[in-house]
Amino acid sequence: MSPRHVTRSRKIESQHRGIxxxxxxxxxxxRVLTQHYQRRLDPFLMLDVFASDDPDDYIAGFPDHPHRGFETVTYMxxxxxxxxxxxxxxxxxxxxDVQWxxxxxxxxxxxxxxxxxxVMEGFQLWLNLPARDKMxxxxxxxxxxxxxxxxxxxAGVAVTVIAGESHGTVGAVTRDATQPLYLDIHLPAGSRFEQTLPPGHNAFVYVYRGSAAVDGEAVASRTMAILDNAPDSDGVxxxxxxDSxxxxxxxxxLGEKIVQYGPFVMNSEQEIYQALADFRDGRLESV
Known part of the structure; x- marks a missing residue:
C-alpha cells in the first residue's frame, strides 16, 4: 500500500488540447494523446475522447477492424x-462500464x-504491450x-480506480510490465487530491469537466497536462x-521501439509487414 501524503508534487511540463x-x-x-507523444508518454499510445449528443457524430460506430500488439481500454x-x-x-x-x-x-x-x-461520451486508451507479450x-x-x-x-473527492492502486484501493486491472494507473477523479469545489507516483513513471492528467490545478498551475477543461519526471518528486x-x-x-x-501502422503496434517494420500479411490472408487471429 502506497503512502497517501505527497511531499513534493510533480509540475506540468506542457499542456495540449488535442486534435x-x-x-x-x-x-x-x-485525439488527445497522439502519435507525437507516444515516446514521451510510453507505455501509453493514444487517448481518444468522444462526447456528443448528435447521433450523426457517432451512430455509424466502428465496424469490423483489426488490432495487434497492444491493449485497448474503453471507459463509457x-x-x-x-x-x-x-x-x-x-x-x-x-x-x-469499462472494457479492457x-x-x-x-x-x-x-x-x-x-x-x-x-449522449455518447467516453474515452478509449491504447496501452502498449512489451515485446515479449505482443503475440x-x-x-x-x-x-x-x-x-x-x-x-x-x-475532502469529498470521489475516485474510481480502473487500474493500479490508489490510497489502498486496488483497481479492476493490474499489469506487471507497464504498471498502469488509471483514475477517474471527481473533485468538489475547493478540494485537493494527492496521489503518489514512482518518479520513473510517465504521467498525465486530462480534465474533462470544470478546471483543476496541478501544483498551482491551472488546467482548463478538455486539456491534457503532461507531468514532469522530476527525480525528487513523489507524486502529484x-x-x-x-466542481471538476x-x-x-x-x-x-517500456523503453522499446514503437512502430505503428494504423491498428497494428509492433517493435519493427518487419513485424508490421507480417501483421498486414496475416490480416490480408485471414490469419490474423489464428497465428
Missing amino acids: ATSDGAGVKLT LAGRMLHRDSAGHEGLLQSG MTAGRGLIHSEIPQQEAG IAPWYRDIAAAELPRFTTP CIEATE RLLLLAGRP
Whole structure:
C-alpha cells in the first residue's frame, strides 16, 4: 500500500488540447494523446475522447477492424456500445462500464452504438504491450460500473480506480510490465487530491469537466497536462476551485521501439509487414 501524503508534487511540463478527427465509420472524436507523444508518454499510445449528443457524430460506430500488439481500454461515461470480436467475445458497454481488451497476436472486432439518440461520451486508451507479450492470445473483460473499485476521501473527492492502486484501493486491472494507473477523479469545489507516483513513471492528467490545478498551475477543461519526471518528486497534488472531473494516468515506460501502422503496434517494420500479411490472408487471429 502506497503512502497517501505527497511531499513534493510533480509540475506540468506542457499542456495540449488535442486534435479533432474521426475514426471508424465517421465517429467524431478528439485525439488527445497522439502519435507525437507516444515516446514521451510510453507505455501509453493514444487517448481518444468522444462526447456528443448528435447521433450523426457517432451512430455509424466502428465496424469490423483489426488490432495487434497492444491493449485497448474503453471507459463509457454515457451511452451504450456493443462489442463483438473474432475470438468469440461479445458484450454491451453501458454508462460507467469499462472494457479492457488485450489484442495480443490479433483479433478483428467491432464497436457499434446501441442507441439512436442521447449522449455518447467516453474515452478509449491504447496501452502498449512489451515485446515479449505482443503475440500472446487475445483477452477481454467487461467490467460493469458497479464492479469498479471506488473510494471517497475525507475532502469529498470521489475516485474510481480502473487500474493500479490508489490510497489502498486496488483497481479492476493490474499489469506487471507497464504498471498502469488509471483514475477517474471527481473533485468538489475547493478540494485537493494527492496521489503518489514512482518518479520513473510517465504521467498525465486530462480534465474533462470544470478546471483543476496541478501544483498551482491551472488546467482548463478538455486539456491534457503532461507531468514532469522530476527525480525528487513523489507524486502529484491536484486542486479544484470548481466542481471538476479528470483522469489521472501513469505507467512504467517500456523503453522499446514503437512502430505503428494504423491498428497494428509492433517493435519493427518487419513485424508490421507480417501483421498486414496475416490480416490480408485471414490469419490474423489464428497465428
